[in-house]
Every structure is written in C-alpha cells, then in structure tokens.
Amino acid sequence: MKYEDLPDAPSFSLTSESLVDGETLNLAQASKRFEVAGGKDESPQLSWSGAPAAAQGFAVTVFDPDAPRAGGFWHWAVVNIPAGVDSLPAGAGAEDSPDLPAGAFQLNNDAGFAGYLGAAPPPGHGPHRYIVAVHAVDVEDLGLGAGASLDALVGKLASHSVGRASITGRFERR
Secondary structure, eight states: OOOGGGGOOOOOOOSSOOOOOOOOOOGGOOOTTTTTTOOOOOOOOOOEEOTTTTOOOOEEEEEETTSSTTEEEEEEEEEEEEOOOOOOEEEEEEEHTTSTTTTTEBBBOOSSBSOOOOBOOOOOOOOOOEEEEEEEEESSOOOOEHHHHHHHHHHHHHHEEEEEEEEEEOOOOO
C-alpha cells in the first residue's frame, strides 16, 4: 500500500510553530544527514485539536510524494500516541527521543533509522512536497512492533483512521 491508498477521513486542525502550510520548509527541517547545507534533521513542532470523538490515539507521518522512487519517501512515522496528547515539540523525532509521549515510538523511515529525516530532494529535481500528517485512529495501539514496515503502517492507517490533519511544506535543492 502507498500513502495515496489511504481513504479520505474527516479533517481536524493542525498547526505548527516550525512550518506554514504551502510554504518552504525551514532549514531546521532539512536534512543534515543528506548534506543539505544548514540542515538539522529537526522534526517540526506540531499541535492539533478538534480530532473526532472516536479517536483513541494518533500517529504522525511525514511523506514526500515527489521523491524519485516508486511510492514516494517516508521521512518520519510515530505510532501509538495516546489520545490525550495534542502536540509534539520540535525535535521529538530525534533517534531515541525522550520527547515522545509514553507508549509512542518511531518506525524506521525510508533511510533505515527510527527518527525524523529532514527534507533532501535530489539537487535539480525541482520542489518536493512534504506532507506532515496527524492521523486520528480508533485504537490505542495499532498493533505494530518497532520493526514494522511502513507498508504495514499504511495498512493499519487505512483500516483505523477516523480523521486526518495535514500541513504540506515544500523544499528544493538547486
């Protein structure tokens, strides 16, 4: 399954002190690992509200649908965020982050590690979109282990999402 396979879901509010919907990402959200000048691989601050009453928990993802590979590129995935949580601080996506809520954990991104990987489109490839999404789910635990694949996550989100809020940032390397 791919991100595009997720069914439509009711929307709720998502805001960020780190990014503005439709605008260029800050360098803090770009990738130092992938040698973006000034990149810091810092996950964005996120706050959400108005999730459907059926929400029993949340997952957060960052996805680049414009990556030059089949199925796009997953930059971040956090699962099992408790229903009472309504924000994540900037930098919560660091590997082994102490800033994730109790019970929540990160899956391996498409770079192969459990954490946030900043934006890093290939130079000259044009602007890429980075979809930052909070998925409200109807279960407290999505039933995924730390080694679960992103395809397994998409499958769980397809069957358990009761709402979705997103902000899309853009980034380009020339």
